[in-house]
Amino acid sequence: MGAQLRVYTQRIKSAQTTKKITKAMELIAASRIQKAQARVKASGPYSDAITRAVSAVATHTDIDHPLTTEPATVERAAVVIFTADRGLAGAFNSQVIREAMELAELLRSQGKDVVFYLIGRKAVGYFQFRKQEWVAEWTGDTDTPHHGTAKEIAGKLLEAFMTPAAEGGVDEIHVVYNKILTMITQEPQTVRLLPLAIVEGVAEVAAGEPLPLYDFEPDAEDVLDALLPVYVESRIFNALLQSAAAKHAATQKAMKSASDNADKLITDYTRLRNNARQAEITQQISEIVGGADALSSAK
Amino acid sequence: MAASSSLQVSVVAADHEVWSGQAAMVVATTIDGEMGIMPGHIPTLAILDKGEVRVTLADGSKVIATATEGFLSVDRDVVSVVAGDASLVS
Numbered sequence: 047m048g049a050q051l052r053v054y055t056q057r058i059k060s061a062q063t064t065k066k067i068t069k070a071m072e073l074i075a076a077s078r079i080q081k082a083q084a085r086v087k088a089s090g091p092y093s094d095a096i097t098r099a100v101s102a103v104a105t106h107t108d109i110d111h112p113l114t115t116e117p118a119t120v121e122r123a124a125v126v127i128f129t130a131d132r133g134l135a136g137a138f139n140s141q142v143i144r145e146a147m148e149l150a151e152l153l154r155s156q157g158k159d160v161v162f163y164l165i166g167r168k169a170v171g172y173f174q175f176r177k178q179e180w181v182a183e184w185t186g187d188t189d190t191p192h193h194g195t196a197k198e199i200a201g202k203l204l205e206a207f208m209t210p211a212a213e214g215g216v217d218e219i220h221v222v223y224n225k226i227l228t229m230i231t232q233e234p235q236t237v238r239l240l241p242l243a244i245v246e247g248v249a250e251v252a253a254g255e256p257l258p259l260y261d262f263e264p265d266a267e268d269v270l271d272a273l274l275p276v277y278v279e280s281r282i283f284n285a286l287l288q289s290a291a292a293k294h295a296a297t298q299k300a301m302k303s304a305s306d307n308a309d310k311l312i313t314d315y316t317r318l319r320n321n322a323r324q325a326e327i328t329q330q331i332s333e334i335v336g337g338a339d340a341l342s343s344a345k
Numbered sequence: 346m347a348a349s350s351s352l353q354v355s356v357v358a359a360d361h362e363v364w365s366g367q368a369a370m371v372v373a374t375t376i377d378g379e380m381g382i383m384p385g386h387i388p389t390l391a392i393l394d395k396g397e398v399r400v401t402l403a404d405g406s407k408v409i410a411t412a413t414e415g416f417l418s419v420d421r422d423v424v425s426v427v428a429g430d431a432s433l434v435s
Binding site: 085088089091092095096098099102103193196197260261262263264268269272273276279280283 | 355357358359360361362375376377380387388389390391392414415416418420425427429430
């Protein structure tokens with residue numbers, strides 16, 4: 047077998063092996079999307095109930111809470127970046143980081159100091175490589191995020207928010223995460239988490255009907271005190287879950303195109319190998335014919 | 346508010362719905378003490394203490410769940426028990 051032929055055979059083998067791996071990863075991601083989306087759905091009743099309760103308090107009382115009050119001046123803003131722990135997901139991680147950096151640039155241009163909170167090893171790697179600073183990181187729980195992690199993140203963010211800017215606290219918190227739009231498109235979303243803007247699902251009261259009298263136990267302020275951190279927590283948990291689902295969808299898409307590319311390579315190399323083999327055979331025949339000719343003319 | 350005969354109850358934890366259905370009465374432990382809710386209750390938001398939530402069904406049987414760090418809301422006979430961590434005992 048000619049050297050050329052051997053090289054092509056080797057390349058086909060390696061493309062086939064790669065394809066096996068990417069195909070397996072595609073299938074794994076596909077099954078995980080379903081699970082991740084089921085988890086997003088399962089957390090729906092919780093966040094719905096909290097949103098309803100928060101809007102009920104907002105509608106039926108007029109208490110100013112530090113978490114909902116716009117600060118007079120914003121000295122420092124925090125940006126929370128939700129990435130994944132692993133790559134091999136196309137533009138998933140880079141697009142969310144790019145979005146976050148654009149946001150940071152915008153905030154800086156408004157004269158705000160920007161600090162970062164990172165979720166996922168990919169964001170940490172990005173910051174380490176560029177020798178940029180960050181305040182806190184959470185890694186290792188992005189594939190199937192747990193509520194405990196959301197709680198931890200929310201706790202840390204609320205603590206920073208309640209600290210005055212002069213002592214290193216932040217006045218504004220933005221989150222940037224990937225959201226699944228369709229199975230093949232994920233888009234980074236930027237949301238201002240704090241101070242809270244409560245607009246969604248405000249309890250509707252039919253015209254002419256008086257506002258129902260609401261009873262708060264023990265009283266409205268305490269309820270709000272307990273409720274708002276939970277609200278923040280559920281928002282973060284939702285972002286974590288959305289990001290996880292989007293990551294699996296991105297992985298599936300990336301691995302599918304990798305498998306398709308491997309397929310294409312295999313076809314191309316197979317054709318080249320056939321060509322090379324045919325050329326080899328043709329050459330051998332012409333050598334034989336040439337040799338026979340030479341022998342017969344020598345007689 | 347016209348008293349209907351049953352409550353629409355849902356008990357939800359952060360990552361899943363624990364239980365939902367019709368019930369005759371709900372007793373929950375708030376930080377002010379135990380609180381019972383029957384159909385026609387005034388709209389309420391209460392903070393839950395660590396403890397049990399007992400749901401009495403129309404046929405008298407009981408569903409008991411534990412709930413930590415959550416709250417309870419009642420609005421027009423719709424009762425939501427929302428807790429970061431909740432699970433059914435029986």
